[in-house]
Amino acid sequence: MKKMEIQRRKTKKIYIGSVPIGGDAPLTVQSMTKTRTSDADATISQINDLYQSGCQIVRVGVSDHASAAVLKRIVKASPLPIVADIHFSYRLALAALEAGVHGVRINPGNIGSKENIRKIVQAALARGVPIRIGVNAGSLEKDLLEKYGRPTPEALVESALREVRTLEDLGFYDIEISVKASSVLETVEANRLLASRTEYPLHLGVTEAGSGLAGIIKSAVGIGTLLIEGIGDTIRVSLTGDPVEEVTVAREILKSLGLLKEGINIISCPTCARCQVDLLSIVQEFSERTRDVKSLLDVAIMGCVVNGPGEAREAEMGVALGRTNGLFFQKGEEKGRIPLAKLLDLLVEEVRKADREKQLAETHKT
Known part of the structure; x- marks a missing residue:
């Protein structure tokens, strides 16, 4: 008798470097370095640890010019595709793209004007680099907070789709989306709403999940619920601590659902x-x-x-x-x-x- 299998939602396929996301591609595991990116040696060492643990895509925080200055070296040394995590400064996004990163994550709540976004889009288009729209409950736009009173699932989705329209108006379609909250229930509901309104691939995670057993349980319940419903194309377990643990937990979540065909x-x-x-x-x-x-x-x-x-x-x-x-x-x-x-x-x-x-x-x- 054939075992039960999850029927995944059909989405557009994009590529982070050589790694496919969405479409008929297998689910992928991501993590994020927790070193100071400006310390290139420490960052490369942690990326290698993540690679050995089964991570497939790694995100690095680019919070200052010192970090942007060493990105080219990190990209060259990394065995994994690099996604630059950008907040507040479009100039850092441009510098990251110039350094050869394979993806850029921006938060519409703090990246600035549409003209700044246009500059990022033009540089990403020129290099064939996808953009992840990352909406977090903790950094929602002020007008949406006023409209909804708090960062509700509806507010998170409206923020994400607003940014999608901005990118599409600029002729950009290599998009990945994440909507995250520290609340498991609100994260699940936000992703359900988003999945019903777009065909772009979704990055799943419960943000600020905490550490140890509590963080693992929040992540497993939130991410697992959505995966069972066929929602999600790539995941990151966000834990306070060693990022290798994030990868271990993420892989176990996928294995428990028959979505990781190894190990x-x-x-x-x-x-x-x-x-x-x-x-x-x-x-x-x-x-x-x-x-x-x-x-x-x-x-x-x-x-x-x-x-x-x-x-x-x-x-x-x-x-x-x-x-x-x-x-x-x-x-x-x-x-x-x-x-x-x-x-x-x-x-x-x-x-x-x-x-x-x-x-x-x-x-x-x-």
């Missing part, structure tokens, strides 16, 4: 009195030993005699663990009862074998 999706039980092994240690060791696996594989590691065999049978491969041995399953078939001391090594070996086979099959396709 291992581990199915493991929460444990209870029936569990007779240290399941947490086993799962952690398995995760470490298979971190470099590229193929999408569902792997069940279960310590429960009630649900264990069933979950392991449904996964591509899995184990149901007892006190001294466990059942090993592969593609729905029970392969035997294996001593516990050998079972993890066997599981890792078979996962790596399946990964090699899938990678080889993909190579032959191309």
Whole structure:
């Protein structure tokens, strides 16, 4: 029986460097550096860390001329497409485009006059660089705040579509849009409204989500709700802390919904009195030993005699663990009862074998 799949909303396709966004392109994961951009060495180092973690597009803040001055070096050294995040100064946007960035993000609430936007558009058109219209609840235009009383979902969408019209009037259509709030409910509703009124690709995120578990939960609920509804083309999890964690969480959100076709999706039980092994240690060791696996594989590691065999049978491969041995399953078939001391090594070996086979099959396709 075929697994359920999310039916994604059809959108226009744009490119950030060589990475496609929207249309029939896979969902992508973005993050943002948290170094001072003017410190080129630190920024490049963090970009490399993000690349290794699976990030596909990276945004850098360009808040002063010192940052703009080193952008060309950063772009040249980066393994990822660079998006310049611009506020207040159209001149910094022009400098970023001159430096060779692959995308520009502007906020209509603070970039200035339409003439300033025209200058950005002309430079972006000349270089074939897309523009992301980024609307945040914390920096909405004054007239919209007066009209709606606060940054409501309707206000965020009106702001975004106002800017879309400005760009379209200037003959610019390589547009990506984001509407974000720190409220999960308002972020979800704003994106629903926007998705019903435009075919441009949408960048999803819950802004200022916070740190640790609270930030992860807000992001997973907000982004996940929209993705389930087929809304969204690229995502960024905004957490206070290491941006690599943002990428890790974003990839797990996509994997949980079957929207990321790589890496291992581990199915493991929460444990209870029936569990007779240290399941947490086993799962952690398995995760470490298979971190470099590229193929999408569902792997069940279960310590429960009630649900264990069933979950392991449904996964591509899995184990149901007892006190001294466990059942090993592969593609729905029970392969035997294996001593516990050998079972993890066997599981890792078979996962790596399946990964090699899938990678080889993909190579032959191309």
